[in-house]
Amino acid sequence: MAKREPPVILLVDDEEMILTSIKAFFAIDSDYDLLTYTSPLKALRDLETEIKSIDLVISDYLMPEMDGITFLAKMKERYPLVPRILLTGYADKENAIKAINNVGLYQYIEKPWNNDDLRLIIRNGLEKTILLKQLEEKIHEAERIHKELSDVQKEILRVFV
Amino acid sequence: MANGSAEIFEILPIATAKFSPFGDLLFMNHAFRDLLASMEASSHEQLLPPGYRSLIKRVLRGKSSEELRSVHEGRTLHLVFKSSEDGVYLFVIDLTPQEEIKAQLSQSEKMASLGLLIAGLAHEINTPLGAINSNNDTISRSIVRIRQLLQNSDHDDASARKRDTGRLVDLMEQVCENTSLATERLIGIVSSLKNFSRLDEADRKEADIHEGIESTLTIVQHKLRNRIRVEKQYGDIPPVECHPNRLNQVFMNLLVNAAQAIPERGTITIRTSRAGDSVRIAISDTGVGIPIENLPKIFDPGFTTKGVGVGTGLGLPICFKIIQEHQGKIEVESSDRGTTFTIVLPLRQERRVRHG
Numbered sequence: 001m002a003k004r005e006p007p008v009i010l011l012v013d014d015e016e017m018i019l020t021s022i023k024a025f026f027a028i029d030s031d032y033d034l035l036t037y038t039s040p041l042k043a044l045r046d047l048e049t050e051i052k053s054i055d056l057v058i059s060d061y062l063m064p065e066m067d068g069i070t071f072l073a074k075m076k077e078r079y080p081l082v083p084r085i086l087l088t089g090y091a092d093k094e095n096a097i098k099a100i101n102n103v104g105l106y107q108y109i110e111k112p113w114n115n116d117d118l119r120l121i122i123r124n125g126l127e128k129t130i131l132l133k134q135l136e137e138k139i140h141e142a143e144r145i146h147k148e149l150s151d152v153q154k155e156i157l158r159v160f161v
Numbered sequence: 162m163a164n165g166s167a168e169i170f171e172i173l174p175i176a177t178a179k180f181s182p183f184g185d186l187l188f189m190n191h192a193f194r195d196l197l198a199s200m201e202a203s204s205h206e207q208l209l210p211p212g213y214r215s216l217i218k219r220v221l222r223g224k225s226s227e228e229l230r231s232v233h234e235g236r237t238l239h240l241v242f243k244s245s246e247d248g249v250y251l252f253v254i255d256l257t258p259q260e261e262i263k264a265q266l267s268q269s270e271k272m273a274s275l276g277l278l279i280a281g282l283a284h285e286i287n288t289p290l291g292a293i294n295s296n297n298d299t300i301s302r303s304i305v306r307i308r309q310l311l312q313n314s315d316h317d318d319a320s321a322r323k324r325d326t327g328r329l330v331d332l333m334e335q336v337c338e339n340t341s342l343a344t345e346r347l348i349g350i351v352s353s354l355k356n357f358s359r360l361d362e363a364d365r366k367e368a369d370i371h372e373g374i375e376s377t378l379t380i381v382q383h384k385l386r387n388r389i390r391v392e393k394q395y396g397d398i399p400p401v402e403c404h405p406n407r408l409n410q411v412f413m414n415l416l417v418n419a420a421q422a423i424p425e426r427g428t429i430t431i432r433t434s435r436a437g438d439s440v441r442i443a444i445s446d447t448g449v450g451i452p453i454e455n456l457p458k459i460f461d462p463g464f465t466t467k468g469v470g471v472g473t474g475l476g477l478p479i480c481f482k483i484i485q486e487h488q489g490k491i492e493v494e495s496s497d498r499g500t501t502f503t504i505v506l507p508l509r510q511e512r513r514v515r516h517g
Contacts, residue, residue: 015292017288018292020336020339021291021295021336021339022295024295024296024336025302028302028306028329029302062383062386064386064387064388089283089284089285089288090284111288111290112287112290113291115298
């Protein structure tokens with residue numbers, strides 16, 4: 001198996017200071033590839049053209065261009081298997097519930113957050129992505145083998161019957 | 162007077178009295194005596210303005226009527242003088258219960274806008290607080306790492322150790338700068354709160370209107386975000402004698418309304434100018450406007466089009482009341498291209514006598 005690429009995390013928050021804090025924390029001892037954006041629209045544009053693979057998405061809720069729930073819904077369309085996390089400073093449980101129901105949120109984190117919690121949630125989310133990817137690979141493999149076997153079976157039947 | 166009508170007046174539930182053309186009391190009914198008793202007033206004169214005799218003569222001469230408000234021992238009374246053939250009737254309506262309800266409503270509006278304020282502030286505070294909290298944690302972890310690097314000096318490759326330590330120091334420097342930014346943000350929020358709470362000082366004072374607008378803008382910023390551009394056209398205006406806190410409440414209500422009137426993106430323009438002995442403050446939005454049939458109702462308490470949970474219908478009545486208390490005027494112009502509220506405030510407050 002080839003050396004695994006570092007997991008790609010997309011982080012969107014209109015406040016630069018939040019991006020800087022989280023980047024600095026993960027710079028100490030993780031190998032995550034953090035893609036950070038202050039603009040959800042720019043993130044969506046770039047995803048369209050450049051970026052191919054995303055393993056996890058974290059988004060702020062209250063942003064001027066587009067709210068986090070709408071952004072995560074768009075991410076769900078494009079990357080249905082990628083876990084989506086809402087990071088919000090808005091003390092509003094109603095929105096959290098709305099998001100969890102509408103967007104199929106993986107987790108909801110409130111600001112100010114705890115770095116250990118954040119890391120654990122991200123780690124578990126990535127594990128889920130990896131497991132889903134592996135499951136997908138296994139299914140493909142099983143299908144391939146099944147097809148091979150049925151081809152062999154056909155061949156045997158053709159030769160002997 | 163015929164006996165029949167005297168009897169009707171006697172049982173009428175409205176406090177009623179009749180005066181001679183010279184202002185002498187001819188009779189008072191049961192309700193009037195009850196009112197006096199409830200106010201512990203020994204004479205009807207205690208309810209009346211000092212110059213009431215000339216008022217009665219004036220009403221009688223003009224065959225007219227006059228109404229006035231009187232505040233007596235914490236009671237608000239509405240006095241109606243009406244001329245008749247041979248004298249003047251006085252009807253007294255006790256407005257105290259209504260006034261109490263109004264005060265309660267204004268209190269509940271205050272609480273509602275306080276709740277809104279706190280929800281917005283929590284959001285504004287949580288962003289820099291989240292950054293500071295995380296930065297502090299990052300610094301603690303970096304320190305632990307550096308200490309480990311220093312202790313393991315025997316085994317490690319010196320140049321790798323130096324490189325790792327340098328990287329951690331750079332990281333801490335970056336995080337400290339970020340913390341400074343976040344701290345400045347918090348200081349800004351707290352200082353605007355201080356300005357806002359100054360409103361509770363009951364005394365009138367000379368205040369800078371622009372300062373009030375600015376501190377209110379800081380507080381409503383979370384509603385505007387980058388969705389709405391605020392254009393300020395501040396004129397050269399002198400300090401105004403006012404209750405700065407109450408005026409800030411007016412600015413807040415108008416700005417929040419303006420923001421809610423703009424569906425997506427738009428502009429709020431704040432213009433100030435001097436006009437003789439008064440200042441003009443105009444707040445315009447590029448919102449949907451107020452339908453012409455609703456314009457006469459917007460200052461009525463309880464009128465709202467915002468729907469349950471959004472509007473209490475008290476925001477504009479409170480603005481109206483506060484501006485009235487400042488002996489000023491508030492006017493509205495609206496079309497489908499937006500709405501402008503214009504406030505005119507006198508520079509100095511005339512001392513008023515409530516009576517008569």
